[in-house]
Amino acid sequence: MEVNILIMLFFGIFSFLLTFVFTKLGTIVLSGDGSFHFSRVEELYDNFRNGKLTFIASRTFSSAGVGTFLFYPSILLYPWVILRLIFSPVTSFYVWYGLMLFITMCVAYYSMWLFDKDRVRATIFGILYTIFPYHIHLGIAHLVVGEFLAYTFIPLFFIGLYYCLVDRKKWYLLGIGWTLILYSHIVSAYITLLGAIAISIIYMIIDTKSIKKVMINLSKNIILVTLLSSFVLIPFVTDFIGAGIKAPNGAIFGYLGSFQEIFLESVKNATDTNRSVGVFAIFTTIVGCYFVKKSRVEEKIAYGLGVFILLCTSTIFPWRLFNNTIIGRVLGAIQFPYRLNTYVGFFLMVTFSLILSKLIHSISNRNAKVLLISGIMIFLIASYYGSLTDLFVKIHESQGNLLGKNTKLAKIIPNEAIIKNSNYHNIFDYSILYGEIDYYPSVSFNNLQEGNDITAEVNPKINSILSHRVIIGGKEKVKIPKVASNYIEYNVKADKKEKIDIPVLAYKRTKVMLNGKNVGYTASSRGTVMVDGEKGNNKISVTYQPSKLLYVGIIVSFITWIGLLIGLIFSKKRNVN
Known part of the structure; x- marks a missing residue:
């Protein structure tokens, strides 16, 4: 135990040495997926301060009500959100980055210790795996946060798979590892699943006597993953499948x-x-x-x-x-x-x-x-x-080229924008570089094959949504919405009773109020909310009502984690005695 504590302390110091320079510089080069993930964190942060869960984007992602938070897991971003409450925006990111490096070292160390029982090797592996260039590329060079998070738990997944195949007692590590990857990044979870299937099949072909024990262990893990990740999986069942949403x-x-x-x-x-x-x-x-x-x-x-x-x-x-x-x-x-x-x-x-x-x-x-x-x-x-030499060069050469405030709607944020605390909030005045229109209804696209092109020439419907264009009786008018947690409101004046199409995306569980009353709506040709407006003022507010199954999934996952933790504690005590 004392040795492990010393190793954890060493990892903490090592992580500090890997991050303090960036904290001191106080500058972020917002490249790659950075604007997407920083927008996710900002929405979570605003709602967390108000004691709300996040289902749709109301303050970020052009206030279009996109369901990114339903279909892209966000739970592992909450440590960053909590740090955002304590530190300035830029510092909170780098502290979170350092924290994730530390956790990656610990997970890799533990996994290698289970594999080889050599503390020297386990410590070295923890550091080598953490500073692997692709990991640093994901975390700080291109800010691919979802994949960066998933990377942390890959060693736990593979040591769990190894234990499943050789019938060791810690079979559950596979389920825990895969669940944490699923909490981080759906695509990474899919890739690891394919890998587990391929490796398991090959192993069972080579050792046919192992088929029964391997199938039993894998089946137990499938049940464990289903319980632990039910709140992640349920929105796909209730809101995504058959809903015509673009992935x-x-x-x-x-x-x-x-x-x-x-x-x-x-x-x-x-x-x-x-x-x-x-x-x-x-x-x-x-x-x-x-x-x-x-x-x-x-x-x-x-x-x-x-x-x-x-x-x-x-x-x-x-x-x-x-x-x-x-x-x-x-x-x-x-x-x-x-x-x-x-x-x-x-x-x-x-x-x-x-x-x-x-x-x-x-x-x-x-x-x-x-x-x-x-x-x-x-x-x-x-x-x-x-x-990281190239990143330092960008930081030092671009100090006078900070991201300015944007006044033009549907303008994409420039790649490698320079961010400091003083201009941090300017990020959210722009459309996101990559991922702004993921999880939009397919009908919102004029050209689905050019889904990342938001220009009026290629995808005019998308452009009109991002530009806050309200359509009243076929005529467009730009309106700026009022927003709150999972809430978007447009105030529209109509000369007569007619259809009003507001630039807020319509999903299966979207709820609409017109002048304080719940009303029905239809999805317009651009996949947005359309109501029968009244003559005069129309206060149209849009919220999202999650399925009761989602709350059941949250409770089931929480209880399973608690039960698993208690079981592991009692199991360890029995082994000690």
């Missing part, structure tokens, strides 16, 4: 790079590109075979999987041959093969930690061993900051 595109297989491109970016140890797996992964790919050849079979499998998945991230694997096929539909949700870099990082850092731990254990002199470990840690910190 992020599948079967794209975009941003493919050649292996040469991946190799060159990785040798630079860059984090500003999604193609880099870092110099340590390339080194391990080249020499790992030598180090695992005399190791147990699990080490060989980890190395083999790491190399295979690395090849799959490049054009060596014929991804586009699968477009418009059954395989393509199954794999299409991955969207971008570079997402597999998460798994490259996991498996190859398992092997690299083996290499380093063998090197350390080969030294008998205690002082020399301590000196070597210290040198490795200093080198890892240096390599981490070295991999």
